[in-house]
Amino acid sequence: MSGRISKIPLRLRIRKHKRTPPGSSPGLIHPAEDAREPKLFITSYGNDHHLELPVHSLSDIHSRLAHYPNLSHWIEVRGFGNRNLLEQLCNDFDIHAMEMEDVVNTYQRPKMEEHSRHLFVVTRVISRCGDGLLKNDQLSLFVGNNVIISMQEHYDDYFEPVRSRLRGGKGLMRTYGVDYLAYSLLDAVVDTYFPLLEHIGDKLDELEDELFDKPNRISLQKIQVIKRELIILRRTVFAERDKINDLLRTVSVFMNDQTKLYLKDTYDHTIQVMDLVESYKEITASLMDIYLSSVSNRMNQIMKVLAVISTIFIPLTFIVGVYGMNFEDLKIDGVNYNMPELHSPYGYIGVVLFMVALVVVQLLVFWRKGWLDKS
Amino acid sequence: MSGRISKIPLRLRIRKHKRTPPGSSPGLIHPAEDAREPKLFITSYGNDHHLELPVHSLSDIHSRLAHYPNLSHWIEVRGFGNRNLLEQLCNDFDIHAMEMEDVVNTYQRPKMEEHSRHLFVVTRVISRCGDGLLKNDQLSLFVGNNVIISMQEHYDDYFEPVRSRLRGGKGLMRTYGVDYLAYSLLDAVVDTYFPLLEHIGDKLDELEDELFDKPNRISLQKIQVIKRELIILRRTVFAERDKINDLLRTVSVFMNDQTKLYLKDTYDHTIQVMDLVESYKEITASLMDIYLSSVSNRMNQIMKVLAVISTIFIPLTFIVGVYGMNFEDLKIDGVNYNMPELHSPYGYIGVVLFMVALVVVQLLVFWRKGWLDKS
Amino acid sequence: MSGRISKIPLRLRIRKHKRTPPGSSPGLIHPAEDAREPKLFITSYGNDHHLELPVHSLSDIHSRLAHYPNLSHWIEVRGFGNRNLLEQLCNDFDIHAMEMEDVVNTYQRPKMEEHSRHLFVVTRVISRCGDGLLKNDQLSLFVGNNVIISMQEHYDDYFEPVRSRLRGGKGLMRTYGVDYLAYSLLDAVVDTYFPLLEHIGDKLDELEDELFDKPNRISLQKIQVIKRELIILRRTVFAERDKINDLLRTVSVFMNDQTKLYLKDTYDHTIQVMDLVESYKEITASLMDIYLSSVSNRMNQIMKVLAVISTIFIPLTFIVGVYGMNFEDLKIDGVNYNMPELHSPYGYIGVVLFMVALVVVQLLVFWRKGWLDKS
């Protein structure tokens, strides 16, 4: 009743990841029980080549790698539901068990680690689902000499634009090596933060209008949802920025200086995103202030109406109460001290006129006090 | 009705820039669809020369450069509506495609980048439009040996004072090289922040008066607008300061130590601006406190009036109600237990006097409680 | 009565540790008076060995160490109730008196200190007791060449998973030295923070629902409890992170580079924990906001009902009061100025209809003002 509101679908929960139990051995690869069967993709490309064929097993991939030793290869693994395959990957591409554990336990902070055979990069893809909730997926990259392996838990394809640039041969994609592809993927991830923030910015503008026009409990929940989204975004972008900075400062054969030039641009974007997130956090905080002040304001409105009505009618009711008293009509020496007004033919009219005058005076006072204003 | 207020024109929106879609190729120069046709200007100057002639094409500019190889040249491009021209510029002046992308996508953070052929400087010009809204434009500079190229999206001229100093040959403008001109432009940009802040400071003072005198919902919106403006200003000035610091620390043939001496002054100004912005943010926060306390205070006023009227008249109304009861005039053993006052000739006067005494006592109590004070 | 609520069992107190009195000599080992009799355990292990036998005295331990000089040994001391034993330990294993003082005074901050004969590591194990309170125990480790000594005040076993990995020979436990065991213990400790935080996260979600549905004073206490728990967690995790960072940067014979690789992972976990703690602190703060706004909202509801009832009935009561006045029925020139309505056969019906009309008008006004809405 009183403060109860119906559940709204835009409540955002902080997702609970399944974690390995405390004290368990490091480097054990435990895909979640409901993990999906892996889908494998390989895209091989070079200055004049672009092959994008379906593959069904790791052996298909190995034969492809053997066939085109001079091309760059982008191996994609989507779904972690096959532990054997994952262990085989570790074996074939010299991936440390602890790295694969980080890949499979998809709640890692964005980070970059250098290894002798590759760079290991963890990045987080945040997207908005159809129901308005934020989805926070993990993408892991192994950037080697001419092979890049990308691994993700879900089947969704976040990189169609990159893929189409590869296909069309647009830009430098085909000329440069896999480190440029890695840059393109990371850049695409960071670029997805902008529409998210624009969405939040729009919602903040709408909310501000709503709060000034017609604040209600749902507005409060919307503020909470945005606050939580910004908390998550900030946490992610902060780590993302550190990671890209690490990549910029690393001296590795797997990351060209040429590519770092482009990566610097991505770094600038993460700074821009962080600026926006911080600004939006401040705006969200001030929306909360507006909400609270609106609630106070409505109370003020109600109190004003109540006060005006009460202070006008309470004295009037007293007056008519007076003339409802039943004092006996007694005369002492011909003078009636008991309510002589009741026995005068102009008594009623006099009382009514007095009450009208009283109301007029009160209204004047209220008007001067500004109680009759709208706001 | 209740909390609804009419839209006010001073709402500040965070401007939405058109962004390139996520995942698109870097270094692609996409001027916005509604971009204006570029206007070209060239100003050539030296110790004894000052030529400010209109140009219509890049070839005019090249002929000018060839004609006066010993002069300094300031090439201005206003409007990005001609992609060919932009690409030709890249080609002729050795500008990297990614730099030109940053020029055209006018939502860059202020920054400074060193390149072999020039310094690339992005700066933001914030100005107040006629309708009171903030305009946040981007100015990009390429500072070369004896050529400086400035590029901006709109036709507005922010640099008339610099231009007139060049014309008049005042100061060191003509003697020093284009790096001094670059300093002059940056300094002019930072100097525009001061009138903006003074405007905000004036508005804060007005608002404080208003909040103490006659707070209303519009005041709240004004506070919000100032808050947002300060958020934007801080974000910009922070980056501006970092950029100028980068310029000060860079060791480049395009930036003389002599000019850095002047630039240090500009750096001091950015610090001053940041100090002011921080102070104004704190003052804005305390204005919000004043607003909220004013709302509470008004409520207090209203409650006090209601309480005084009610506590005076409610007991009185009870008393007159008592003597409105219709108990029958029965005598037992000659004694009338049922409301004998009604049958006394002094009953009415007695009741009235009692009520007057009651009111006097109540008023005394309220006066001691301070309920009859104004504030 | 009014604001009094019954004590709830989830109040969290900041535990008071017994401290040595100010000015007392450093390095004095004063076990608390209620300290428990020490229990000793020794686990000896190597590639092919795993011995986990009960021991009753230090001499048992020494004979074991002498017997298997090539194995790694994990000596556990639980309970500090025997000062002689502690001093003997200092003597036998070259532990400085000030270190042992830190072990016994179990309110140390997590820290790492290098000594010539071992690394001294203090860590804090936070766990939730059956009654929902947080327990904050201290675990001290001395990491030597092939001996690790762990000391704790209580008998609880926090390391069953590590122990079972040792027993089963799973992972690298048996192959690597005692520094790997130290890592495993520290990692197990940090891993226990995650279930704690998940518990807090669940409680925060529940609380948010509760606050939107049916906020009450108990919710406020729950918020306070979570706030205090997060304060404690943050303080601990912050120091824990610094400690692990110190371990990573130390160059010591007691800490292999190989083990540091794993420890880096633990470091990442502490960062993750800190991120979560910070996020939860922000969410807790916003729950407080929701609570306060809910309280205001309920007040608003109550005021609205009171205002509607009052503003409807106060004027009506005035009207019926008017017709309760006892003005005499006097005619002057055949005209009765004193309440002629009372003497008209349609007077009553007219008054009733007027009152009904008045109520309808008032309800319309309230409906437009939104006072009849639920929220």
Add this chain to the structure above:
Amino acid sequence: MSGRISKIPLRLRIRKHKRTPPGSSPGLIHPAEDAREPKLFITSYGNDHHLELPVHSLSDIHSRLAHYPNLSHWIEVRGFGNRNLLEQLCNDFDIHAMEMEDVVNTYQRPKMEEHSRHLFVVTRVISRCGDGLLKNDQLSLFVGNNVIISMQEHYDDYFEPVRSRLRGGKGLMRTYGVDYLAYSLLDAVVDTYFPLLEHIGDKLDELEDELFDKPNRISLQKIQVIKRELIILRRTVFAERDKINDLLRTVSVFMNDQTKLYLKDTYDHTIQVMDLVESYKEITASLMDIYLSSVSNRMNQIMKVLAVISTIFIPLTFIVGVYGMNFEDLKIDGVNYNMPELHSPYGYIGVVLFMVALVVVQLLVFWRKGWLDKS
């Protein structure tokens, strides 16, 4: 009326400095139009000398300098109303035009700059005027070999104590060089912050008493004034501290190590001032909390009185209303169902006793609820 209060004289405005228009040439010396005619002073001193003669022109100063080449000279310029004089000073003492610009534009942040011929130090003197407002003046120092030039806009003398120490030959003033005089001046400036802060501390204590005893709208304005003063003080002291730190770290022929020893003490004082400012800011914030809670508390008081009076009398008024109803005295089968109480000789007494009992019960309930307490 309602929230309106009369203007109070202690409102603090952030002073608006006249600034040079954006884009104007650097190094131009534009004294404000209302600048005062400069007054010149020269004090020449040495171990055995102290000459403090009035001077009327720069040539007087030059003749003095030529006359006593072995003495230290303190040249004071008060008032900037003579542009020729300022330019002559630049010329004669090798002062850069940009330095003189900073001297004349008296809104500089405290700073220290090294030049080949002198140290340029800007410091801010904050003092409280007679009307209680803060005055924030700029003092610029040029510290040369044996000449120190101090320049200020106003005629006020802030350094009488230093001057009298020079006169009396007390301390080390005469023995040491002009760098010690510079230290003495800076130290005197920093020392003026302490009485300012003590004044603020006293006002905070008074305000706290006032807020607990008799909070009103004027208290709120006083809090605002103190807040603004602290904002200004912090901004100034922060920069002052940085400046003195720069002086301590500079390696210059114009600043002896001996003098730096004393300057270290001044540095300690700026830290103390900053500590105090921060503490006072926190206390001011908590005074705001007390104010807001006092406003709520007063409202509570008023509501309690209203509630007690209303809940006592509203039921009573209902009861007497019941016996004011005019039901006809009809008997059915000898039983009167219509208000038989009215026809009983003890009806009135019974009703009165019932009402008294009701009031007693209500008062008991309120007493248990604590509504009858003072606070």
Add this chain to the structure above:
Amino acid sequence: MSGRISKIPLRLRIRKHKRTPPGSSPGLIHPAEDAREPKLFITSYGNDHHLELPVHSLSDIHSRLAHYPNLSHWIEVRGFGNRNLLEQLCNDFDIHAMEMEDVVNTYQRPKMEEHSRHLFVVTRVISRCGDGLLKNDQLSLFVGNNVIISMQEHYDDYFEPVRSRLRGGKGLMRTYGVDYLAYSLLDAVVDTYFPLLEHIGDKLDELEDELFDKPNRISLQKIQVIKRELIILRRTVFAERDKINDLLRTVSVFMNDQTKLYLKDTYDHTIQVMDLVESYKEITASLMDIYLSSVSNRMNQIMKVLAVISTIFIPLTFIVGVYGMNFEDLKIDGVNYNMPELHSPYGYIGVVLFMVALVVVQLLVFWRKGWLDKS
């Protein structure tokens, strides 16, 4: 009356120190006018010696020093009321006048300064007086080769435990030099912070109970007092920590590496104290929130009672008012339109039953709204 509360004795003032007037000469030793006559103590100790004899003059001290050149000497000066003695001390022990100024002006921040003849250490001793107020004394130490001079303003002895350890020869006190004594004194000072904080922690727990049970204005004052105490403690401990850190990093003949090992422990304690202070500050802030919400809650309670009573009785009073109207009993065509109920024998009973039904319905509504709940 309304908001007025009687003064409580636990108000904490920030103590006003007498300061030297601005601009006065540095290094002047001005003991306060009410300074006490100095008391002198000397304790001489070595491995086999411990002499603790009363002294009356500096010459006694010098003869003692001359007598036992191989012992360590602790000279204590309590009270600064004798300027000659202080100057003699400066002279005899090579103390700089500016150091002695800092000793006498007892409002110094904790600090450490290295000099050629000694280390100069200023520390602050905070203790709780009998009346519950914090006392904040200054202790200055000069740590020389085998002489340590401690100076304090008041006669109180804060170091009885250290003294008794010296007497008893417990620990390392006698073996180690005066730097170990300095460590012991500093450690004793830092240790006194813990009981202070435990006291505050206890008060916070009590306050939390009080705020949930029976919040009142005195609670608010108690929160303020704790807030101010924490502000002072933080300021002091922060500086104390920096000072000990300086001592740890100093390379001085007056501070052994051996002693630094112990001092590191003291450093850890200051960190612990700071952690606690920060936590307590956060808890204090949340207590303020609880207080404010309790005030709102009480208001809610009162409003609910008022609303229930009013909304029940206001309609009833209207109804009885209706039947108190005096419409004439007129029949038209045998039908009485004027209040026929009054003339029915069941009119009264019908009205009473209707009113009872109305009350029952209202109570049901309130019960569903939760207005009849306690909280």
